[in-house]
Amino acid sequence: MQQEQEKQPEIGGRYSKYVLVILVIVYIFNFIDRQILSILAEDIKADLGITDSEIGFLYGTAFAIFYAVFGIPLGRLADTWVRKNLIALGLLFWSAMTALSGTARSFGSLAFFRIGVGIGEASASPAAFSMLADYFTPAQRATVAGIYSSGIYIGAGIGIFLGGLILDGWQGLYPDYTEAPFELKGWHVAFFAVGLPGILMSLWVASIKEPVRGISEGLVTPPHPHPFRESWNELRALMPVINLVGLYQNGPGLKAVIGNIVGLVVVAAVATLLVFFTGDTAQWVALGFGVYVAFSWAQNLRYADPVTFAMMFHSKTFMFSVCGIPFIAFINYGLGFWGPPYMQRAFDLSAGDVGVAMGLCLAAGVWIGVTAGGIIADLLKRRYAMGRFFVCFASIVLCIPAGLGFALVESVNWAYFCFFALSAFSPMWLGAAISTVNDLVLPRMRAIASAFYILMLTFIGLALGPYSIGLASDYMASTGLSSAEALRSAMMLGLLALIPAAINLTIAALNLEKDEATRLDRARALGEPI
Numbered sequence: 001m002q003q004e005q006e007k008q009p010e011i012g013g014r015y016s017k018y019v020l021v022i023l024v025i026v027y028i029f030n031f032i033d034r035q036i037l038s039i040l041a042e043d044i045k046a047d048l049g050i051t052d053s054e055i056g057f058l059y060g061t062a063f064a065i066f067y068a069v070f071g072i073p074l075g076r077l078a079d080t081w082v083r084k085n086l087i088a089l090g091l092l093f094w095s096a097m098t099a100l101s102g103t104a105r106s107f108g109s110l111a112f113f114r115i116g117v118g119i120g121e122a123s124a125s126p127a128a129f130s131m132l133a134d135y136f137t138p139a140q141r142a143t144v145a146g147i148y149s150s151g152i153y154i155g156a157g158i159g160i161f162l163g164g165l166i167l168d169g170w171q172g173l174y175p176d177y178t179e180a181p182f183e184l185k186g187w188h189v190a191f192f193a194v195g196l197p198g199i200l201m202s203l204w205v206a207s208i209k210e211p212v213r214g215i216s217e218g219l220v221t222p223p224h225p226h227p228f229r230e231s232w233n234e235l236r237a238l239m240p241v242i243n244l245v246g247l248y249q250n251g252p253g254l255k256a257v258i259g260n261i262v263g264l265v266v267v268a269a270v271a272t273l274l275v276f277f278t279g280d281t282a283q284w285v286a287l288g289f290g291v292y293v294a295f296s297w298a299q300n301l302r303y304a305d306p307v308t309f310a311m312m313f314h315s316k317t318f319m320f321s322v323c324g325i326p327f328i329a330f331i332n333y334g335l336g337f338w339g340p341p342y343m344q345r346a347f348d349l350s351a352g353d354v355g356v357a358m359g360l361c362l363a364a365g366v367w368i369g370v371t372a373g374g375i376i377a378d379l380l381k382r383r384y385a386m387g388r389f390f391v392c393f394a395s396i397v398l399c400i401p402a403g404l405g406f407a408l409v410e411s412v413n414w415a416y417f418c419f420f421a422l423s424a425f426s427p428m429w430l431g432a433a434i435s436t437v438n439d440l441v442l443p444r445m446r447a448i449a450s451a452f453y454i455l456m457l458t459f460i461g462l463a464l465g466p467y468s469i470g471l472a473s474d475y476m477a478s479t480g481l482s483s484a485e486a487l488r489s490a491m492m493l494g495l496l497a498l499i500p501a502a503i504n505l506t507i508a509a510l511n512l513e514k515d516e517a518t519r520l521d522r523a524r525a526l527g528e529p530i
Contacts, residue, residue, distance in 0.1 A: 011136065023087075026087060026124060026128070027124065027128070027151025031152050031155030033198065034063065036191070037114075038159070039340050039355045040167065041337075041340070052477075053280055053470040058110060061463045063115070064459065065286045065458075067119070067454075068463075069455070070119045073231045074127075075452075077231035078451075083447075084131065084210050089123065091124070091198055093119070095195050095196070095199045095201070098113075098194060098195030102189065104191075122451075122454075126447040126450040129446065130213075130450065132145070133438050138439065141434075141435035142435040143375050144374070145430065146430055149427070156336065157362035161359025161363070162190070164356055166193055167352065168352030170189050233304065243260070243293075243300060244260060247296075256299065290459060308448060308449075310526050312452060315440055317508045321433065321436055322456045323456065323504045324500070326459070327498065327499075327500045328396060329460065330465040331465070331498065333465035334494045334497075335403060338469050340355065345482075346415075346484040349412070358419060365421070373429065377390075377432035377435070389512065391429060392428075393505065396505075398425035402421040405418035406419050406491075408492075437453045440516065442519075465494070469491055473487045476490060
């Protein structure tokens with residue numbers, strides 16, 4: 001262990017910054033592959049004959065559920081195995097699945113490949129957040145997390161930009177797709193173009209150095225002797241039926257099993273009602289499955305690792321943060337996804353025109369917002385215990401005029417400006433949120449805590465945001481509104497998600513100082529050897 005620490009690069013030094021740059025690029029690839037579906041949506045809808053809610057399902061739920069669910073066992077693997085190898089393998093897999101999306105010829109096949117992208121991308125952020133926490137000091141974490149998280153929307157912006165250019169360029173080359181190579185359409189080619197480079201990028205990621213876990217705080221954690229066994233145990237806790245065996249063995253026997261079955265019945269009943277009212281079977285079966293396996297995982301964690309369970313679920317700051325932040329992400333994902341299709345419908349613009357303008361707005365706006373948000377959060381944290389939460393509240397307040405302006409203005413240029421403002425304001429919370437999550441748990445728990453945070457972000461923000469706005473748009477269009485008017489009204493309704501965000505984060509902020517001050521004492525009282 002002493003030899004490992006001697007080889008460790010300087011915390012916060014040049015090599016740490018080099019790793020940060022690489023991980024930002026990985027995250028950019030992550031969101032290029034994810035967000036490109038937005039600018040391709042109108043062509044995919046027309047080609048496959050699907051609705052707004054179904055395209056929202058493809059972008060959100062089909063991806064999100066498996067991204068969130070597999071994030072748990074992969075988060076545990078990141079807490080016990082070599083994190084840079086995990087990121088490299090995940091990048092290789094999700095890039096291949098993105099490229100294969102270019103072979104899709106039906107709703108079902110495209111949904112299958114989107115599920116694969118979600119599983120692969122689940123490997124990246126928990127491991128990256130854990131690595132960065134070891135490469136930089138606690139005082140730098142919001143800034144570093146903000147810089148890393150800027151890759152989300154830089155990638156999203158590039159995805160929209162590239163997708164629009166490829167669609168228009170391919171259409172110009174082959175107006176009749178039957179004359180194109182293999183009868184490929186523009187959206188098929190776009191998936192190939194953004195997926196294949198990630199396969200090469202995975203080799204670069206595999207070359208970086210793995211930091212000593214916990215060294216930035218002097219809480220060095222020795223290597224785990226059985227990392228894959230731990231990850232398998234985590235995965236087993238998520239698998240229906242098999243999870244009952246683990247609950248029976250680890251928990252209070254039959255009582256734990258009965259509790260799990262009751263949870264399954266409740267989730268199934270709610271999902272059935274939602275299917276009845278909306279008619280969207282795939283959406284609610286998938287989300288219901290995700291909620292149930294997340295419940296099963298948390299129940300198993302309570303018995304298998306009671307210290308980690310208590311540090312997360314018994315912390316009011318942690319729980320209200322991971323319940324509040326996702327409602328801001330609802331705006332990020334919902335309006336971020338539907339923005340380009342709205343501009344195409346409302347102003348009769350081509351995919352290329354919208355992709356270039358909105359891609360640049362998104363990339364520039366988010367880089368400014370996320371980076372500035374992280375820096376300001378760290379500065380405020382030095383003066384006020386809840387300083388990082390001030391940035392979250394600012395994000396909520398500023399999203400309202402920007403979002404309403406984007407939906408209501410009648411000028412193309414003003415719409416782009418409002419979208420730029422929304423792109424800057426809506427993700428300001430990213431660095432503050434993940435640094436708070438990391439600060440509330442111990443080094444050995446950071447990846448699994450990050451995975452749970454991402455799970456909540458994904459279920460509420462990604463699985464519900466694009467789908468709910470698409471569903472509302474379909475309903476309003478059925479009342480006689482034009483497709484542009486229906487989508488405009490649906491996006492404005494989506495801003496109501498900021499209300500539960502504000503309520504939850506207020507409660508979290510009020511409990512922050514106490515939860516941070518008692519972190520180590522609570523862990524020791526639970527039996528953690530510190």
